[in-house]
């Protein structure tokens with residue numbers, strides 16, 4: 001089974017720095033999933049926050065974010081390499097420009113490389129090349145990219161690890177009586193087109209881009225699981241014990 005795991009910038013950033021313990025917990029989860037026979041592709045944000053630890057430029061300026069991503073991307077990969085090495089796992093960097101999925105030729109080239117990495121037990125770590133394509137920096141935070149990665153590289157499931165532990169019937173950060181939706185089969189048009197509300201300077205996605213990703217995947221016969229990236233118990237039990245405790249499963 002091939003799974004794409006996407007981790008949001010919120011989860012990987014902490015007080016203007018990279019949340020090393022959360023990164024280690026994620027790497028441990030991936031090691032366990034690989035030991036369980038699963039092929040894992042990681043889509044990781046966090047380059048801008050990693051860059052900010054070295055040079056605190058004003059992140060509200062897009063050009064600064066591009067520069068911070070260029071500074072942070074190699075640092076982020078170095079941190080992943082060190083953590084994966086603890087489990088004797090090799091990881092790799094794959095950077096995409098936003099238009100890669102509009103070219104069949106480029107998608108095919110990338111698929112050959114990804115398949116080869118996976119055949120050799122290497123974890124591909126994908127990010128958008130934020131220095132040249134600013135789309136995800138402005139809008140999406142890799143939610144859309146990860147859905148395309150799951151579809152075009154033939155994964156049956158996309159797991160989004162977020163600052164929120166599930167999809168609710170309304171924003172749980174604003175309404176105390178919000179109820180978790182455990183399984184979602186269809187997404188309403190008004191939910192897909194809602195105004196996006198990124199809730200801090202690192203979050204450019206919000207729930208809407210996650211719903212759009214889920215909708216895209218369900219229309220293509222694939223599934224998406226949204227769960228907390230702060231506490232990995234729900235995603236662990238879902239993927240390793242086939243028990244759906246928390247989190248939301250989107251499936252047609």
Ligand code: ADP
Nearest residue numbers: 008010162163164168170171173203205206207
């Ligand atoms: P990440 O950066 O982890 O990918 P985001 O912060 O971009 O995640 O998106 C998740 C946020 O979306 C939550 O913190 C929450 O405030 C907001 N949100 C709005 N409506 C909902 C909803 N119906 N269910 C869950 N979260 C929602």
